[in-house]
Amino acid sequence: MILTRRKAMLSLATAASAVALTPRPDLFAAAIRTSGLDGALERHDEMINPYQRRFGRAQPVVAVLADNSGTELSDFVVPFGILSRSKSAKVIAVSLLPGTVPMRPALRLEMQQTTAQFDAGYREGADYVIVPAMMNETDPSLLAWIKAQAAKGSTIVSICNGAIVVANTGLMNGHRATAHWGTESLRLANYPDVRWEKNIRYVADGKIVSSSGISASIMISLALVEAIAGHERAAAVAREVGVAQWSSRHNSDSFQWRSGEKAKAGSMRDNHDAGELIGIPVAPGIDEVALALTAEAYTHSHRAHAVAMAEKTEPVLTLHGLLVIPENIVGRDPRPDRVLPSLNAGPSVLVLDKTLAEIEATYGREAAYSAARVMEYRYFSENKL
Template sequence: MRVHNIAVPFAFFLLLAGLVAATVAGAQTAAGTLEPKPGRERAVVAVVALNSGTEVTDFLVPYSILNQAGAEVTAVAPAMEPVALWPASAVRPDADFARFDAAYPEGADIVIVPAMIEADDAAVIGWLKTQAASGALMVSICEGASVLASAGLFDGKRATGHFYEHENRSEKFPEVRWQRNARYVEDEGVISSAGVSASLPVSLMLAERLAGRERAREIAAAYGVADYGPEHDSEAFNIGVAEVTTALKNMAFGWPRAHYLIEVRDGVDEIDMAFPLDFAARTYRGSSATIAAKAEVTTRHGLAVIADATGEARRSARLVRLPGAPEGGPEAAVTLANPATLREDFLAFIGDDLGPGTAHFVATQLEYPRP
């Protein structure tokens, strides 16, 4: 018998992990391609962040994939201050709203909206409304859906988001026709996607419309994604008694705490970095953080990452080495050598390290399908 979701706010699961450790030019055509606004050679993409807190995978995955699809991608935030990522690390935005507007007075072609610590931040909401009015395709990742719903941009339309927040969203935003069992939903100039793991398929779908199917499939293959269509069974995921028991047991009795240090360097792939940070912190047995040889590193596509720690990892930490790391250096607890199997390999490592129940709980929170 299926256990219904226990009524704990989704923010509990996002924030507690950190505490424990087609309208105008540029819209889609009938053929499914996406043309940039007149006068542009490349589509302009804004990946929006709230300085005080933005979900790491929601933010980094589309930033990486749409860069690989040839778009002109900007990480934009209300202020030119560091963006705190859930559950760990921080990045510097490429532009604040004022700088972006000055550089692109016609607005973006695509605006990506991740989950944010505040779904109704006034500066973000106002800017999103302006971008939508300019004809930008608005795309939410996971509970970025609540941000776009707060802006009224889903009113009267079909949309989706993380499975756990379905009832809360339906009550808070009754004007929206909330959908289940879809990785992403498109309706009249807006696209929404389901759980955190939907950042990959929806970004690949956009990559196909920007760069063609062949290029999108090349990118998908590099990350081990065989299919990025909209089909998805969100009812296969459930935060019930077993999952909450795992969380409480890990928080109360999970000693010594597990501290995972994700080793980053200049040129690190944003996606390779994002998932281990996200997965490790959601164990409720400890925390995750970035470690680097210097205070800031520049990612594969030019994003400045502010490392949480520098120098050598302390002995009690579990060092996680990412694909492309040079030979040598201190011994790692796990080396994730292949981007195509990285997510499964790291979940398997968590299962070996902290038990299969914890690995299952991590995957469920991210709505990540596993065999």
């Protein structure tokens, strides 16, 4: 999740309860079991309109947009990775400018095309534009590009607080929409013409589609696969990544601060470099979804900061074509406090459950709960401390 300044800094709870917490490893085991494939896939409540072929394209074109000043990591990578895995669309990572994009709260990536290059290659526009949470929510060039794509018939899909970016274009006015639980009051105050909803994973209102907080990127990505390629293909991809269902049903209120808790103010401008340095080895073909969820969880624990670790300085190509910029080079830089094992084994989404369990075992339940809360990860909201 990325939170930004408008006229003043928006405060958001990104840390766990200040009350004493008792470790509950049983909840992590339950989370892993719950998120596994232990039952039939459920039909979700919201349905994204089925894809209608345009311009004689064999597949829809999906532009996943990044802001060069900072873009939320999982908001961006999860849709890119899941849609690419589905092989049902041409998925392209784009940014306004060339060069490295700092992802928040961790890692650095290089996109595949600039928006100018994309426009030259796809003059009719994208079929879908995915808008993650971004550092600069009011960049005129960014907003103009999104509006231009919408004018060409693109479906605009916001992830988490990417909804604020889209709301700033005016495209959401009169539409139903949702976003991260932590910006609820800000959105209601600043965008009264948007029909904001809560307690829902994602909202599909014609060509305006939006999701709640960070982990909702998983569910909305599968819903997009279903809209493009049908339920069976979406179910197959869900099995591959370790997800049992992609329902829009959700309880965002459960993440709000409860009586007796003290919210610690935070934002994307927090110092995420605090705590232990966690090295995540990156090698060609690494699963970008597993990488993003792992780095995000560790860094949002506020007890560690994740960096990409490699043998060489050259960018590393992920499973589906993103470039990861190594930040810690073996033999050149000080060795991180901890180095994680390879992330390539097992379904990519289940890595998040495993990572949260590791965070709890290493840093305590409060640290794991902090990460899960910021990521709006439901299994921890449903198992109150």
